[in-house]
Amino acid sequence: MRYDLEIIASWIEENSKVLGLGCGEGDILYFLKNKKNSAITGIEIDESKVAVCIEKGLSVLQGDINEEVLDYPPNSFDYVILSRTLQQIYNPLELINSILKIGKKAIVSFPNFSHWTIRTQLMFLGRAPVSNQLPSEWYNTPNIRVITIKDFRKFARKLNLHILKETAINTQNNDRTGKIVKLFANIRGSYGIFLIEKNKASRRFI
Amino acid sequence: MNDYSKFNKNENSVGIVKKKQAAFSDKIKLESGMLFGPISIAYETYGTLNSDKSNAILILHALTGDSHVAGYYNEKDIKPGWWEFMVGPRKGVDTDKYFIICSNIIGGCMGSTGPGSINPETSGPYATKFPLVTLGDMVTAQKKLIEYLGIEKLLAVVGGSLGGMQALAWSVKYPKTVLSAILLATTARHSALAIAFNEVSRQAIMADPSWNNGHYYDKKKPNAGLAVARMIGHITYLSDESMRKKFGRKLQDKNNFSFNFNTDFQVENYLHYQGKKFVERFDANSFLYITKAADYFDLAKEYGKNSLVMAFSKVLAKFLVISFTSDWLYPTYQSKLMVKAMKKSGLDVSFCEIKADWGHDAFLLPSERFIEMIKNFLKNTYREI
Numbered sequence: 213m214r215y216d217l218e219i220i221a222s223w224i225e226e227n228s229k230v231l232g233l234g235c236g237e238g239d240i241l242y243f244l245k246n247k248k249n250s251a252i253t254g255i256e257i258d259e260s261k262v263a264v265c266i267e268k269g270l271s272v273l274q275g276d277i278n279e280e281v282l283d284y285p286p287n288s289f290d291y292v293i294l295s296r297t298l299q300q301i302y303n304p305l306e307l308i309n310s311i312l313k314i315g316k317k318a319i320v321s322f323p324n325f326s327h328w329t330i331r332t333q334l335m336f337l338g339r340a341p342v343s344n345q346l347p348s349e350w351y352n353t354p355n356i357r358v359i360t361i362k363d364f365r366k367f368a369r370k371l372n373l374h375i376l377k378e379t380a381i382n383t384q385n386n387d388r389t390g391k392i393v394k395l396f397a398n399i400r401g402s403y404g405i406f407l408i409e410k411n412k413a414s415r416r417f418i
Numbered sequence: 419m420n421d422y423s424k425f426n427k428n429e430n431s432v433g434i435v436k437k438k439q440a441a442f443s444d445k446i447k448l449e450s451g452m453l454f455g456p457i458s459i460a461y462e463t464y465g466t467l468n469s470d471k472s473n474a475i476l477i478l479h480a481l482t483g484d485s486h487v488a489g490y491y492n493e494k495d496i497k498p499g500w501w502e503f504m505v506g507p508r509k510g511v512d513t514d515k516y517f518i519i520c521s522n523i524i525g526g527c528m529g530s531t532g533p534g535s536i537n538p539e540t541s542g543p544y545a546t547k548f549p550l551v552t553l554g555d556m557v558t559a560q561k562k563l564i565e566y567l568g569i570e571k572l573l574a575v576v577g578g579s580l581g582g583m584q585a586l587a588w589s590v591k592y593p594k595t596v597l598s599a600i601l602l603a604t605t606a607r608h609s610a611l612a613i614a615f616n617e618v619s620r621q622a623i624m625a626d627p628s629w630n631n632g633h634y635y636d637k638k639k640p641n642a643g644l645a646v647a648r649m650i651g652h653i654t655y656l657s658d659e660s661m662r663k664k665f666g667r668k669l670q671d672k673n674n675f676s677f678n679f680n681t682d683f684q685v686e687n688y689l690h691y692q693g694k695k696f697v698e699r700f701d702a703n704s705f706l707y708i709t710k711a712a713d714y715f716d717l718a719k720e721y722g723k724n725s726l727v728m729a730f731s732k733v734l735a736k737f738l739v740i741s742f743t744s745d746w747l748y749p750t751y752q753s754k755l756m757v758k759a760m761k762k763s764g765l766d767v768s769f770c771e772i773k774a775d776w777g778h779d780a781f782l783l784p785s786e787r788f789i790e791m792i793k794n795f796l797k798n799t800y801r802e803i
């Protein structure tokens with residue numbers, strides 16, 4: 213399993229209900245189902261990946277995450293995972309709000325756009341950055357949002373979200389291995405991972 | 419349904435099978451409130467029921483299908499059952515692991531009580547005196563069969579098209595019996611388009627003078643009307659894409675138009691052939707009854723006070739829903755509507771839309787992805803119970 217998914221899995225308590233958005237071939241969901249006894253559901257748009265998930269015994273729906281999240285009753289899940297997908301979402305505000313309606317907690321991860329390799333490319337080469345984490349060119353990238361770890365914290369404050377955990381990681385070997393970055397996370401971390409929930413205090417007033 | 423008898427019966431088939439019949443002398447209560455009986459149901463079984471009776475799978479067939487889902491009736495039989503590629507040893511529905519039952523439907527003409535059966539009160543065929551049975555009634559009758567076989571729980575009910583509608587009705591009517599359901603190319607209710615095609619088919623039969631208000635069993639049969647009905651059906655089972663690939667504008671055994679009303683195009687020839695073949699095996703009245711039952715079927719209305727979510731509220735089964743991209747009879751959006759209601763009811767559901775050019779008929783055609791998905795869904799469901 214990818215290193216960032218290992219971190220995410222470690223944050224999830226046993227016997228939880230988990231929804232994986234854009235779950236791909238279901239690696240983390242398979243792990244959670246079999247190792248942490250989670251009741252899992254996945255949503256994935258690609259037919260062949262959905263087929264792989266179903267063959268693995270995972271309950272997965274083919275569809276667009278922006279639409280599919282709207283069907284669940286409130287608090288249907290203990291955790292909703294949005295891994296490496298936020299940067300491809302047209303309306304992140306709406307999606308995060310929907311996620312925290314159907315899930316008690318959300319785990320969101322994204323490639324950190326202020327990693328030093330990206331900063332230096334822009335600064336010294338004057339080009340749109342291309343990195344291991346964001347390998348596409350400007351004209352064919354599916355990543356339409358540039359997010360930094362600092363930006364996400366600000367975003368969370370704006371939405372009045374409570375950040376329960378946050379970790380920056382730096383990965384190697386096609387993301388198979390990695391390290392947690394503690395110092396200068398917004399410069400040295402290639403990915404940011406956040407565990408968020410709605411602010412309890414504000415919820416009381418709604 | 420297509421002819422896909424390309425499989426070698428010597429390799430990996432359930433082999434020689436037998437059509438059986440279960441007769442019930444007591445009456446069943448129809449959804450209209452009427453008591454009807456006696457009834458008998460045709461069915462076939464393959465594989466072995468295990469000691470704790472936990473490996474039973476019920477397969478339900480489409481509009482004009484029958485209980486002969488796999489295997490051959492004898493050594494000389496060249497045509498296997500209608501889902502031979504899916505059902506057999508080590509296949510999608512594995513006859514080495516599971517006990518498989520395929521049940522026919524009442525109202526039909528493939529061995530179960532239907533309009534062509536003898537009415538014990540008159541000693542003649544029921545014809546149009548046969549009650550208008552609903553899909554729910556067909557399922558009620560099938561439940562009697564399952565009880566008769568001594569089975570309390572079904573590991574899965576599996577069906578495509580009208581069979582999928584029966585599987586849906588099974589999961590809603592008997593939530594404690596059905597552990598999982600596989601719904602293929604199906605819908606929770608017919609669209610106006612589907613009803614329209616069925617109505618044109620019925621009109622074709624009833625416009626045939628030989629139909630004679632349904633009383634033709636000792637006379638000339640309304641074969642011309644039934645053949646047209648079948649041709650209409652076949653068009654809806656294909657797609658623009660598959661017809662273009664299969665026939666295009668190719669002519670049948672000629673290079674130029676005939677400039678008369680004989681068969682010119684291959685697609686015409688194909689439809690004529692399908693119509694002609696169909697009348698040899700199907701009863702026109704059964705066609706009327708079953709299509710009407712399919713048009714009446716509305717899961718939300720019948721079981722959920724017009725709410726699909728409510729219809730699913732007592733269901734315990736987990737679901738695998740599969741649609742096909744080129745199916746214009748029961749398009750993907752209809753599967754998605756079911757899935758949406760299942761999600762809202764908190765049910766465990768998987769959904770996949772398979773890319774296929776073959777229209778509604780795609781669930782009757784072998785594809786590795788399709789087979790693997792069903793095989794593994796069953797395997798995992800069986801492991802989890």
